[in-house]
Amino acid sequence: MSDQHILLPEGSIEKLTTTLNLGPTHPATHGVFQNILELDGERIMKATSTVGYIHRAFEKLAERRPLYQITPLTDRLNYCSSPINNMGWHITCEKLLGVKLPKRVDYLRIIIMELSRISDHLICNSIVGVDSGAYSGFLYLMQFRELIYEIYEEVCGSRLTTNIGRIGGFERNFTNRAFEKLEQFLATYPKQLKEFEALFTRNRIFMERTIGCGPISAERALNYGFTGPNLRAAGVDYDVRAHTPYSSYDDLEFNIPVGKTGDCYDRFLVRNEEMWQSISLIEQAYKKVQEFKGAEAEVFHADSPAYYLPEKKDVYTKMEALIYHFKIVMGETDIPAGEVYCSVEGGNGELGFYLISDGGRTPYRLHFRRPCFIYYQAFPELVQGGMLSDAVITMSSLNLIAGELDA
Amino acid sequence: MALTNELIKQRLTEKFGEQLIDWVEPYGMLTFTAPKDFNLKVLQFLFDEEELRFRFLTDLQAVHYPDNIGEELAVVYHLHNIVDNIRIRFKVFTDINQPDIFSATALYQAANFMERETFDFFGINFLGHPNLIRILNVDEMDYFPMRKEFPLEDQTRIDKDDEMFGRELVFREQNKIKATLEADTKLN
Numbered sequence: 001m002s003d004q005h006i007l008l009p010e011g012s013i014e015k016l017t018t019t020l021n022l023g024p025t026h027p028a029t030h031g032v033f034q035n036i037l038e039l040d041g042e043r044i045m046k047a048t049s050t051v052g053y054i055h056r057a058f059e060k061l062a063e064r065r066p067l068y069q070i071t072p073l074t075d076r077l078n079y080c081s082s083p084i085n086n087m088g089w090h091i092t093c094e095k096l097l098g099v100k101l102p103k104r105v106d107y108l109r110i111i112i113m114e115l116s117r118i119s120d121h122l123i124c125n126s127i128v129g130v131d132s133g134a135y136s137g138f139l140y141l142m143q144f145r146e147l148i149y150e151i152y153e154e155v156c157g158s159r160l161t162t163n164i165g166r167i168g169g170f171e172r173n174f175t176n177r178a179f180e181k182l183e184q185f186l187a188t189y190p191k192q193l194k195e196f197e198a199l200f201t202r203n204r205i206f207m208e209r210t211i212g213c214g215p216i217s218a219e220r221a222l223n224y225g226f227t228g229p230n231l232r233a234a235g236v237d238y239d240v241r242a243h244t245p246y247s248s249y250d251d252l253e254f255n256i257p258v259g260k261t262g263d264c265y266d267r268f269l270v271r272n273e274e275m276w277q278s279i280s281l282i283e284q285a286y287k288k289v290q291e292f293k294g295a296e297a298e299v300f301h302a303d304s305p306a307y308y309l310p311e312k313k314d315v316y317t318k319m320e321a322l323i324y325h326f327k328i329v330m331g332e333t334d335i336p337a338g339e340v341y342c343s344v345e346g347g348n349g350e351l352g353f354y355l356i357s358d359g360g361r362t363p364y365r366l367h368f369r370r371p372c373f374i375y376y377q378a379f380p381e382l383v384q385g386g387m388l389s390d391a392v393i394t395m396s397s398l399n400l401i402a403g404e405l406d407a
Numbered sequence: 408m409a410l411t412n413e414l415i416k417q418r419l420t421e422k423f424g425e426q427l428i429d430w431v432e433p434y435g436m437l438t439f440t441a442p443k444d445f446n447l448k449v450l451q452f453l454f455d456e457e458e459l460r461f462r463f464l465t466d467l468q469a470v471h472y473p474d475n476i477g478e479e480l481a482v483v484y485h486l487h488n489i490v491d492n493i494r495i496r497f498k499v500f501t502d503i504n505q506p507d508i509f510s511a512t513a514l515y516q517a518a519n520f521m522e523r524e525t526f527d528f529f530g531i532n533f534l535g536h537p538n539l540i541r542i543l544n545v546d547e548m549d550y551f552p553m554r555k556e557f558p559l560e561d562q563t564r565i566d567k568d569d570e571m572f573g574r575e576l577v578f579r580e581q582n583k584i585k586a587t588l589e590a591d592t593k594l595n
Contacts, residue, residue, distance in 0.1 A: 060553055061559065223515060225463070341465075352466055369485075407543075
């Protein structure tokens with residue numbers, strides 16, 4: 001007991017450590033999950049994490065739903081970047097059904113996915129700022145999440161849980177107003193992000209606070225199943241977009257930023273750099289979208305009548321369209337039997353969908369590989385021996401999203 | 408030589424012979440089935456072998472096949488070789504009455520929560536797991552909800568021969584209310 005920092009008077013029957021419940025509804029957890037900490041003074045001896053407070057049985061629900069009704073469930077996994085989840089689910093379905101997408105749809109999807117990656121990372125990084133005592137960075141960036149949400153709104157009509165796109169493309173073409181807002185975003189966001197970086201990156205207080213806080217080695221991170229920015233901060237350049245390109249990511253140029261120590265500071269830097277990469281990806285994809293001419297410039301979905309809802313005016317006038325409309329809406333389309341694993345690079349890492357179909361109308365089994373759930377188990381190891389206040393920023397810099405933890 | 412599915416299959420057959428069965432490649436991912444006592448040996452071999460290097464556990468979950476008597480539960484491992492960028496999947500089947508499977512936690516820390524989740528929903532008993540308790544459901548739960556014997560209400564309505572499109576229960580409830588109302592009027 002020589003490494004104890006607080007000693008009790010002789011003969012005391014009190015235990016030497018303090019138990020502290022961080023969560024389930026503590027403001028510092030940014031979500032509903034609990035950490036039971038054993039504290040010696042302010043130092044953490046042991047952390048035990050409990051999850052499951054917002055478990056909603058998505059995997060069970062999905063077994064009774066036709067494919068298109070599962071999209072709203074995926075919204076609610078990582079709700080900071082729901083379009084990526086939606087797209088990941090559509091890509092999985094398209095892989096199973098063998099739907100080939102036109103290039104324009106791929107690029108439009110990249111625009112939406114990268115926008116949501118930005119909105120995910122900007123929240124995470126500015127919250128790291130808030131938790132370490134610097135509130136202003138949050139206010140600088142938050143208005144741009146609003147702008148991103150307005151773009152979603154133009155595209156699909158909703159903001160947070162988007163249910164964006166359909167199997168085979170988008171439900172409607174992007175409006176001019178959506179592109180205008182996108183241009184506005186591309187023109188103003190880089191300036192603001194630069195300012196945000198100027199506030200934080202070489203800020204002495206922020207550096208002192210985050211360097212060496214919650215570090216993890218590359219080997220441990222891989223063993224713990226880390227993916228995404230948290231793994232890259234530890235120095236492994238694994239990115240699903242580059243390793244298993246989906247949605248025409250291989251047509252575009254981007255770099256994968258990596259860190260070295262895997263601490264909060266490196267995670268912060270990696271996320272910032274990823275935002276710059278995302279901006280460049282959006283610019284490239286937008287340029288490619290603009291290059292389409294004539295009829296090609298109007299394409300926003302694949303030609304797969306069995307899975308993509310026909311246009312409403314065709315439903316009223318054409319028999320086939322009416323039949324397909326009815327079959328899709330009532331969920332009476334049989335899914336081909338098969339077994340498919342498909343993953344996309346979500347905001348927090350590899351978001352995988354393992355779908356087994358037995359030839360019925362609903363999946364036989366669907367499993368979500370939720371990056372958050374898998375890397376959260378490293379949290380006790382990350383914070384052990386550190387200060388209580390370090391645990392709070394470690395938690396926010398891991399970007400733990402309760403929706404993704406529990407599914 | 409780049410690592411290919413054929414090469415992986417060859418290496419595994421050299422090591423385990425006829426023990427590994429059901430080789431298929433759905434959508435390009437090599438898939439096979441191992442006997443349930445062999446799961447750790449296969450994982451260890453795939454991990455250690457310098458040529459194979461499957462050192463990243465992507466995913467671990469179970470599937471319930473109630474009609475597959477004696478082999479009702481399948482545990483599915485998704486492994487990834489990040490260096491050569493190749494994925495494989497392998498399955499282990501077990502009896503539902505004695506669902507004991509060796510835990511992979513010693514090899515992969517990542518397996519800890521995933522195995523707890525699998526235990527929570529399918530009741531697979533991972534031998535050697537350090538802390539095999541429920542993770543997402545309440546501790547008091549005494550059944551395993553993802554098993555197929557707990558069906559959800561059928562929303563796809565293939566059961567249309569039921570009274571009122573399969574909404575028998577609502578119909579019965581309405582009848583009950585009607586009967587009570589009639590009884591009330593009689594009393595009055």
